[in-house]
Amino acid sequence: MTSTGSALLRLLRGADVYAPEHVGRRDILVGGGRILQMGASLAEFAHAGIEVVDVGGLRLVPGFVDQHIHLLGGGDAAGPLGRVAELTPEDLALAGITTAVGVVGVEMEARGLLLLLRKVHELTRAGLTALMYTGSFRLPAPCMLTSVRADVAFIDQVMGVKTAVSERFYPNQDAAALMQLAGEMLQARAMTGKAAVLHCHMGGMAEGMAPLFELVERLGMPPSQIVPTHVNRTAAFSPVFDHAMRFARLGGTIDFSCCVSHRDGNPTGVDVHDAVRQSLDAGVPLERLSFSSDSNVPAAVRGAAGELLGMRVVPPTVLHRDLMRIVHEAGVPLAQALTLITTNVARGLGLQQRKGALRPGMDADLVALDAQDRIHAVMAGGEWLVQGGRAIPRGPFAPVRVHAAEGTRT
């Protein structure tokens, strides 16, 4: 497949479409950043002035929605030499992530909320949908304006607040402060109609998700407004996985993190595909599950006996990697596995009218998978960001042809 650069209308022909449900061979007409039409054949639109792209042999799936990613780089407990660089738009695009919700990490003073908002501006300008949570680990939660409620109410890109629950490093044992924060999200939802998510980093303390059940029982907070993440943990580490099963049955959506994968060296983590399989076997409905990359953080590299060999950076491609592990190792069909990083996440963020599915009216955010499950092409907002497995450089520092004699300046 090739593209002729920017075009007002694009006709993608002959892909095998997962919307995320499998709808089979479809043509898709894209314009104004949206999907305009889908049909078995839209041959009548294939005329001059329209870019026609043959995507036969590829599977088109919705662009991935990653609701927990360290856009600025996390520096968790790895010291000054363990600081991770910021992600580029190309890093996200090559991972198939077309909607990213950034979080502030442990280094919350130096790499704080305003810098994250600036990063969100950069990624948005590069063609992605970039969003963020206000707050961070500690309570009272840091904010940009006068309160976290004001951040959600007045800054479009702020989808809710991140906090830490039952976390040793930030032992937020102040139930009243957590209630206050939750109350602010209830108010923000009422003021704005936004999802105003309480996004909870779950730590390893014995209380597990007890403080979140309190919010549901005492405050009447809808479980759908609370997203507990990093819940794919062994029972030896914390009761949080068990609690998460209960929370999902109450109507909440629970979020697994790729970066705590056991196979990749985290002794307290459960692999995402194992967590998904265990949840489904326990009777948790598929629509109550999601996973996020929690990527661009340092992680330990361990030897066979568990000894520490060094550190590495977890790349955003772990989201796609775990999608495929869910398909091939947990035996979940692609159409169902996709919902965990598309429709289920978009619904939780209140973005289901624009994100997470392929149908007319939705944003034209697509990933094309080849026969080997590799990401072959990515479109965001109707523009190609990846073609032939390579990112298309964008922005002021993209290669520029200055003079024929000088060639390409990079």
Ligand SMILES: [Zn+2]
């Ligand atoms: Zn994180």
